[in-house]
Amino acid sequence: MADTAPPASPPDGVPPDAPPEAVPPDAAGPQAATSETVGPEDGAPRERDVTLRMEHASIAYGDVPVLEKIHGIVHPGEAVALIGPNGAGKSTLIKAILGLVPVVRGRIEVLGRTPALARRDVAYVPQADTLDPDFPVSVEQVVMMGRYRKIGWLRRPGRADRTAAAEALEQVGLTQRARHRFGTLSGGQRQRVLLARAIAAQPRLLLLDEPFNGVDAVSQHALLEAISVLKGRGASVVISTHDLAIAHLACEEVCLLNRYQFGFGPAEEVLTPECLRATYGGHALELRGDRVIVAQS
Amino acid sequence: MNWFDSAMHRALLEAALVGAMGGVVGVFVVARRLSFFTMALTHATFPGIVIAALLGINLLLGGGVFGLLIVAGVVMLGRGRGQDFTAATGVALAGGFALGVVLISAQSGFTKDLTAYTVGDILTVDTFDLATTAAVTCVVLLTLAMLGKELLLRAFDPDGAAAAGLPVVLLDLALLALVEMAVVATVPALGAILTLALLVGPAATARLLSDRLALLFPLAAAIGVACGLAGIWISMVADVAAGASIALLVGAVFAVALLLRRGVRRPRRSTALSGAD
Ligand SMILES: Nc1ncnc2c1ncn2[C@@H]1O[C@H](COP(=O)(O)OP(=O)(O)OP(=O)(O)O)[C@@H](O)[C@H]1O
Numbered sequence: 001m002a003d004t005a006p007p008a009s010p011p012d013g014v015p016p017d018a019p020p021e022a023v024p025p026d027a028a029g030p031q032a033a034t035s036e037t038v039g040p041e042d043g044a045p046r047e048r049d050v051t052l053r054m055e056h057a058s059i060a061y062g063d064v065p066v067l068e069k070i071h072g073i074v075h076p077g078e079a080v081a082l083i084g085p086n087g088a089g090k091s092t093l094i095k096a097i098l099g100l101v102p103v104v105r106g107r108i109e110v111l112g113r114t115p116a117l118a119r120r121d122v123a124y125v126p127q128a129d130t131l132d133p134d135f136p137v138s139v140e141q142v143v144m145m146g147r148y149r150k151i152g153w154l155r156r157p158g159r160a161d162r163t164a165a166a167e168a169l170e171q172v173g174l175t176q177r178a179r180h181r182f183g184t185l186s187g188g189q190r191q192r193v194l195l196a197r198a199i200a201a202q203p204r205l206l207l208l209d210e211p212f213n214g215v216d217a218v219s220q221h222a223l224l225e226a227i228s229v230l231k232g233r234g235a236s237v238v239i240s241t242h243d244l245a246i247a248h249l250a251c252e253e254v255c256l257l258n259r260y261q262f263g264f265g266p267a268e269e270v271l272t273p274e275c276l277r278a279t280y281g282g283h284a285l286e287l288r289g290d291r292v293i294v295a296q297s
Numbered sequence: 298m299n300w301f302d303s304a305m306h307r308a309l310l311e312a313a314l315v316g317a318m319g320g321v322v323g324v325f326v327v328a329r330r331l332s333f334f335t336m337a338l339t340h341a342t343f344p345g346i347v348i349a350a351l352l353g354i355n356l357l358l359g360g361g362v363f364g365l366l367i368v369a370g371v372v373m374l375g376r377g378r379g380q381d382f383t384a385a386t387g388v389a390l391a392g393g394f395a396l397g398v399v400l401i402s403a404q405s406g407f408t409k410d411l412t413a414y415t416v417g418d419i420l421t422v423d424t425f426d427l428a429t430t431a432a433v434t435c436v437v438l439l440t441l442a443m444l445g446k447e448l449l450l451r452a453f454d455p456d457g458a459a460a461a462g463l464p465v466v467l468l469d470l471a472l473l474a475l476v477e478m479a480v481v482a483t484v485p486a487l488g489a490i491l492t493l494a495l496l497v498g499p500a501a502t503a504r505l506l507s508d509r510l511a512l513l514f515p516l517a518a519a520i521g522v523a524c525g526l527a528g529i530w531i532s533m534v535a536d537v538a539a540g541a542s543i544a545l546l547v548g549a550v551f552a553v554a555l556l557l558r559r560g561v562r563r564p565r566r567s568t569a570l571s572g573a574d
C-alpha cells in the first residue's frame with residue numbers, strides 16, 4: 001500500500017506511472033449503461049466506477065515473478081491495450097485478471113471482487129489458432145459455450161440462451177455460417193466466432209489475447225465494431241496486441257509492459273517514442289519524429 | 298427356459314451393451330485424443346487384476362479400483378505441464394504393466410485365468426458379468442449426458458473452461474474415470490487388447506462420416522452395437538474367436554468409411570468452393 005515511490009528497477013527515462021484516479025464525468029453513455037448493469041449487491045458507489053483495479057501487483061507462475069508492480073485502473077466503457085514485446089507478460093497479466101495465475105504481491109480486483117470470484121462477469125477470448133481446428137463442433141455451438149455459466153450445471157440451453165447466441169453471432173457478421181464446423185472457417189472468422197462467444201456471455205470485462213494476429217481487414221473491422229458496441233454498453237475491454245495502430249484505434253488507454261510496467265494512461269501520453277524505446281529496449285525505431293515502429297531485430 | 302440361460306443370448310446382449318457404451322465414450326476419447334491413454338489403461342489395470350486373482354476377489358473390482366488409482370495419478374502428473382496427459386500416461390502404462398509382470402512372476406500357477414483376461418471370451422460371460430456391464434453402461438451414459446456441455450467446453454477450449462470458472466481438474470478426473478469404467482467393463486468380453494477397438498473404432502468411424510457432434514453419439518453407438526452383434530454371429534457361423542471377429546469388423550467398417558469419405562469429399566469440396574463468394 002505505502003509503496004508509491006517509483007521502484008528502482010525500471011530503466012531510467014520512464015515517467016512514473018500515475019493513472020488518473022478521477023473518472024472523466026463527460027462519458028455519459030457508458031455511465032448510464034453502467035448504472036443499469038450494476039446489480040444492487042455491489043453497494044459501494046466507489047466500485048461502480050471501476051471495473052479493473054490493479055495495485056502494485058506482482059504475478060508469478062512459481063517463485064520468480066514474471067510481472068512486477070503493475071498498477072492501474074480501468075473504468076466501465078474503457079478499453080486498455082497491453083503492449084510489449086514477446087515474453088513481456090501480456091498473456092500472463094490477462095490470466096492473472098482471470099485468476100488463473102496467482103498475484104503474489106499487491107492485488108488485482110475485478111468489480112470489487114477477487115478475480116476468481118468475478119469470473120461470472122468476465123469473458124476471455126483466446127487466440128483462435130490455439131484451438132483444435134478438427135474438433136467436431138459447429139459455430140453456433142461455440143457461441144453457445146458463452147452461455148454455459150448462465151445456464152448452469154445439468155441444464156440445457158433455453159430460448160433466452162439461443163436468442164443471446166444468435167444476436168452475438170449477428171454482431172460479428174457470421175450468422176450465415178452458424179451451422180458450419182468451427183474449423184472450416186478462416187482464422188479471422190474463427191476469431192470473430194470466439195468474440196461472439198464472449199459477447200453472448202454479456203460480460204462486464206472482456207479480455208482479448210492478441211485478437212488481431214493474422215486477421216484481414218474485413219475481420220479486423222468486424223472485431224473492432226463488435227468491441228465498440230460492447231464498450232458502448234458499459235463493458236471494459238483489455239486487449240493484448242503488438243499493433244500500435246490498433247491500440248490507437250480501439251483503446252483510449254495503453255499499458256506498456258515488459259516485465260515491469262513502462263507506462264499506463266491515455267494512448268497519446270503513453271505511446272511516445274521515449275516510452276516505446278524503453279519498453280522494447282533497442283528495437284524501437286523512430287520515423288519522422290512522431291511515429292515509432294517497433295522492429296523485432 | 299430362461300432367455301439368459303443361453304450363452305449365445307448373453308454374448309449378444311453383452312456385445313450390444315459394450316458396443317453402445319464404447320461408441321459413446323469413444324466420441325470423447327477421439328475428441329480429446331485419449332486413444333493412447335485408453336490403450337495404456339487396458340494394460341495398466343493388469344496389476345489390479347493380478348492382485349485381485351491373488352486375493353481371490355472379483356477380477357473386475359480389482360482392475361477397476363487399480364484403474365482409478367492410475368487415473369488419479371495421470372491427472373495429477375499431467376497437471377504440471379498443461380493439458381497433455383501423454384507423458385504421464387506413458388509412465389503409468391509401463392509402470393502398471395511392469396508391476397503386473399513382477400507380481401505374476403513372483404507367483405506361479407494362475408496364468409491360465411489371466412490369458413482369458415488378455416484375449417477375453419465373450420461366450421463365457423455369465424449373468425453377473427452381464428448385470429455389471431449393464432449397470433456400468435447406465436452410469437457412464439447418464440454421467441456423460443449430465444456433464445456433456447461442460448466436458449465439451451473443457452475438451453474444445455481448456456483455458457476457456459478454466460476462465461469460465463469450471464472445475465477443470467474434477468472434469469478431467471470424471472472423464473478419465475468414465476473411460477476407465479468402460480475399459481474395465483469391456484475387458485472380460487473382448488480382452489485387454491481388443492477392448493481398444495471398441496472404444497476408439499466406432500467413434501473414429503462416426504467422425505469420418507459426420508462433423509456434427511449431436512450425430513456422432515448415436516452414430517458411434519450404432520456402429521458399436523452392429524459390429525458387436527455381427528461379430529458374435531460371424532464367430533458362431535465360422536467358428537472363430539468372437540472378440541477378434543468384433544475387432545476385425547470395427548477395423549473393416551472404419552476402412553470402408555475412410556474410402557467413402559475419400560469418394561464423397563471431392564465433389565463436396567468443389568461445391569463449397571463455388572458457394573464461397
Ligand atoms: N506456464 C508458464 N510457466 C512458467 N512461466 C511461464 C508460463 N507461461 C509463460 N511464462 C513466462 O512468462 C513470461 C511472459 O510470458 P507471456 O506469455 O505472458 O508473454 P506475452 O507478452 O504474452 O508474449 P507473446 O507476445 O509472445 O504472446 C515469459 O518469460 C514466459 O517464459
Ligand SMILES: [Mg+2]
Nearest residue numbers: 090091092209
Ligand atoms: Mg501472449
